[in-house]
Amino acid sequence: MDIGLIGLPRSGKTTIFNLLTHSHAETSAYGGKAESRKGLAPVPDERLDWLAGLYQPKKLTPAQLQVVDVPGLARGESQGPNRFLNDVRLVDALIHVVRGFESELGEGAAPLKDLEDMELEIGLSDLDLVEKRRERLKSGKKMTPENRHEMELLDILYQALEEGRRLDQLDLAEDDRRLLSGYQFLTLKPMIWLLNLDDDSFKSGDYPDRSAIQAMAAEKNIPLVLMAGAIEQEIQDLDADDRAEFMRDLGVAETGTARLAKAAYDHLGLISFLTAGEDEVRAWTIERGTAAKEAAGKIHSDIERGFIRAEVVAFTALQEAGNMVKAKEQGQVRLEGKEYVMQDGDIVNFRFNV
Ligand SMILES: Nc1nc2c(ncn2[C@@H]2O[C@H](COP(=O)(O)OP(=O)(O)OP(=O)(O)O)[C@@H](O)[C@H]2O)c(=O)[nH]1
Ligand SMILES: [Mg+2]
Known part of the structure; x- marks a missing residue:
């Protein structure tokens, strides 16, 4: 799944890209380098952390989205086709990063105009x-x-x-x-609007033209995610304890990255199933409605071909039981056939035969 970050110049796209992909690409102070870049964004998932605590696996592998960061699009550039738009032609979804903070040049935020x-x-x-x-x-x-x-x-x-x-x-x-x-029409791709706000707007949840923006988002059926990119960057660099305190202070339960990932999953109709063992705890991305046999193919085509049954337990049921042995005793682990429709958070062990 590929996601493109688009937006007007200096709206914070590269800042968001760095946040999502845990990288440190240079942001534009003023007139930055004009090139596109790609990176992999791990999808935050607390369930994986819990499973890692239980299994102490050698490897922990989150689901990943590929993110493409393109240089800002100047207004009115479509006089000629915009070459940066071509860099996002092939993505599956777009995130429009909108500036909600005062620019270095002292221009106030005008998110409604930028969106339009x-x-x-x-x-x-x-x-x-x-x-x-x-x-x-x-x-x-x-x-x-x-x-x-x-x-x-x-x-x-x-x-x-x-x-x-x-x-x-x-x-x-x-x-x-x-x-x-x-x-590859751009307006046929799922879109998310990411308002990149300054600290005050983020804390108060108020920003210029809020009701008009909410109405436009609802009319176009576009999810609106609020984030404070600059603060998020600071949060990411903290250790777990400080991060929790910092977030309490901000009044948020989840990082902006996690909220953005959820919005993307939701809007794209994606879910994750999980596999867990001492070797690896891992999340796999599938489309909502995927049947067990096809989901098995995500892991390996042999498992799909030789599919016998899927041993499935819902994450919440495992968490309540405490471990797999107890979950089995409580009858929470089911054997499902190839037609079974996978649910978000299913922990699966595929039985197969090659
Ligand atoms: N106050 C504030 N400044 C931010 C925020 N996000 C980014 N910036 C600043 O805005 C400037 C531009 O950020 P970038 O992430 O490079 O923006 P960009 O959209 O990638 O810019 P171009 O690629 O040149 O279009 C940098 O100086 C950032 O530090 C934010 O949430 N709040
Ligand atoms: Mg940039």
Whole structure:
């Protein structure tokens, strides 16, 4: 699963990238380097920590998301296609990082305007794609019925984009969605808005144009996550005890990274199942609704092919029982077949035969 971080210049994208991927890429003080970068972001999961305490494994492997950080998009750049947008064409989802703090140049935060500008920017970029595809179809030698159908579909997209609507808000048939997926329209990708606030706004939960932003997010069905990137950076560098105290002081139960990861999982329809043993405790990302046999294939194709049964216990049931032996005694460990629909937090041992 790949996620792209986009936003206007100096909104804190690289700061958020560093937070998510635990790296130390240089942030832009003023006019930073213009290049894209990729990194792996471990998905915070308290269940893994608990399991690690129980099994003392040699290895602890969280689920991971790949994150792409692109340089800021200047306003009105879609006059020509924006090359940084191309760096995020292939991602599965986008996070728009919005500046909610005063810039080094003393510009106050204007998150509503920034959101509107970026929506316009990616909408124009999609409009450009639609037009190019229409041109190509028109210049083709012959209009097949498939081409004609696609032309009609492109007309619908064109109109929606012109009205400032996102393509993911269109009620498209499954076949049409599949047809369009190859074009990598940006407004067809799941989007999260990340408001990167200064300390005061974050603590109070109040920021400029809050109600208008909330209304726009609700209308477009986009999750809104509030974060204070600069403070989060400090929190991350603390040891566990200090971190807990710092967070109590801020009035948050979870780090911003954890809240962002949850929002991403939720919006993308993802869940994690877990495997636990003395060698390794690990989380695996699957789509909600995945059946046991297919989930087994995440670990290894042999396990999927030779699937016999899945031994499953819900994380909460194991935690209540205290350990696997007691969970079994209490009848909490079930044997499930290949059709079983995996649940978030299932701890699984696949039985297979190759
Ligand atoms: N006050 C405050 N400053 C922040 C916050 N996040 C980032 N900054 C500062 O804003 C400046 C830009 O941060 P970056 O993370 O480089 O922003 P960017 O969006 O990656 O910038 P470009 O890649 O140049 O578009 C840096 O000086 C950061 O220290 C925040 O939450 N609060
Ligand atoms: Mg940057």
